[in-house]
Amino acid sequence: MSHYLAIDLGAESGRVIRGTLRNGRLEMKEVHRFPNGAIVANGTLRWDIIRIFREIRIGLAKGAKGYKIKSIACDSWGVDYVLTKGNGPLLSLPYTYRDERTAQSFKLAQKKVSPQAIFEATGIGSMSINTLYQLIDDVENRPELLKFADKFLLIADYVTWLLSGQARAEKTLISGSQCWDTRQSKWALPLLKKFKVPSHLLAKPVAPGTAIGKVLPYLANETGLKNTTVVATCAHDTASAVAAVPALPGNNWAYLSSGTWSLLGVELPKPLINRDVLKANFTNEVGFAGTTRFLKCLVGLWILQECRREWASKGEVSDYSKITKLAQAAPALRSIIRPDDARFAKMGDMVNKVQSYCRETKQPVPKTHGEIARCIIESLALLYRVEMDGLEKLTKRKINTLHVVGGGCRNALLNQATANATGRNIVAGPVEATAAGNILVQAYALKDVKNLSHIRQIVRNSNAFENYSPVADHHWSKALQKFQKLPRS
Helix, strand or coil, rough: EEEEEEEECCCCCCEEEEEECCCCCEEEEECCCEEECCECCCCCCEHHHHHHHHHHHHHHHHHHHHEEEEEEEEEEEECCEEEEEECCCCCCCCCCCCCCHHHHHHHHHHHCCCCCHHHHHHHCCCCCCCCCHHHHHHHHHHHHHHHHEEEEEEEHHHHHHHCCCCCCEHHHHCCCCCCEECCECCCCCCCHHCCCCCHHHHCCCCCCCCEEEECCCHHHHHHHCCEEEEEECEEEHHHHHHHHCCCCCCCCCEEEEEEEEEEEEECCCCCCCCHHHHHHHCCCCCHHHHHHHEEEEEEECCHHHHHHHHHHCCCCCCCCCHCCCCCCCHHCCCCCCCCCCCCHCCCCHHHHHHHHHHHHHHCCCCCCHHHHHHHHHHHHHHHHHHHHHHHHHHHHCCEEEEECHHHHHHHHHHHHHHHHHHHCCCEECCCCCHHHHHHHHHHHCCCCCHHHHHHHHHHHHHHHHHCEEECCCCHHHHHHHHHCCCCCC
16 A cells, blocks of 8 residues: 655646555545635736645645655646746746736747747647747846746746755656657757747756655655655646546547646657648647647636636626536527637636627527526537547547546536537546546556556546437537637637
């Protein structure tokens, strides 16, 4: 029996989860949860990373109490980073990817180097939130900060450094930064040089499942983590989730990591880089055990989360289960939106944005909480259909099953809508795929788990899953035709 702690950082919340591996099964217990979210500082959106680390330390102490913990590891969202100097904790609060600072740097980059050349150099589809464009903004507007700094670390790597004192760049995390050459498995130095990004900032890359070192003495004394190893797990939360997809061997399945974002893709043996992939804006990120996560980053439950936040601020319905029940009672396929329209990417006034889109496209305007939620959920399902069809064409694979993991897999209405819209079987679960992947990759690093197949076998042994079969309904075919004609900016 072995015990591990997973630090799982998301845009809405952070958690510390204790995992126990016993007789081929993984048991998990959440020992600490805390809210997360952007803070406004001088008109910019930042992460309060010092508060986040304080919460992490509280969680580690709770998780270690009464247990001998073999290892700990952190996963997080991608693209955002911290600049540091020496042993100093940070030079400034890190920006969030939703800050608008990259709007200009994104345009600047496209003028200087073509999108095709950037894609060829990295294998990553261009999004303005990517690390590359954040760094270009620093080059243009904060060059003295980059010159003074000696390390740039993405969020989970930064936490790993705070835990161990060792600065490393974990490959699944940095591969999505658009600063990494996925084909060559190294920093994309020629590209970074074109944008004057200083190479002295780049940490030594490591593969997921690498033991980094021991917990720093002061933290060991504070938390009780004596002789505990810090591991570089799959530090990108999606990579951890994909490692824990309970799929059987074969290539007829896809995954959907469903949360604030929807990460839709398949697992490939190597990167797929060509003009069609670039046009479709799919991306090649590093997966566990030398695999490639071929995926597209889509808007997920963010739109519904923002509506819920708005309703909660007014003292209205804010519980997701109640919102889903109201949505189930609302009329089906009455109004739909393009969730990938640019207006929905920004924070604030989301209810009005949904209603305005429907009004502009001459559809019935959803008014109640249930009507708005149903509109969002069914629109997401239609978006998944369009992108899954594209995924099949790009990979020349027939996808029969979609594994939905993460928090969104608990939404039965969304799962059934996805089955109906896509015409594919849905396997929902595990909810805690990210934490499970984080923990089992730690177990691999400590030789308690053999390989990726063993990880997935343990996940299958340890969880119950919900299955959703598509229900033939001509209304979905009509809705798909309508969806494909809707405008998006």
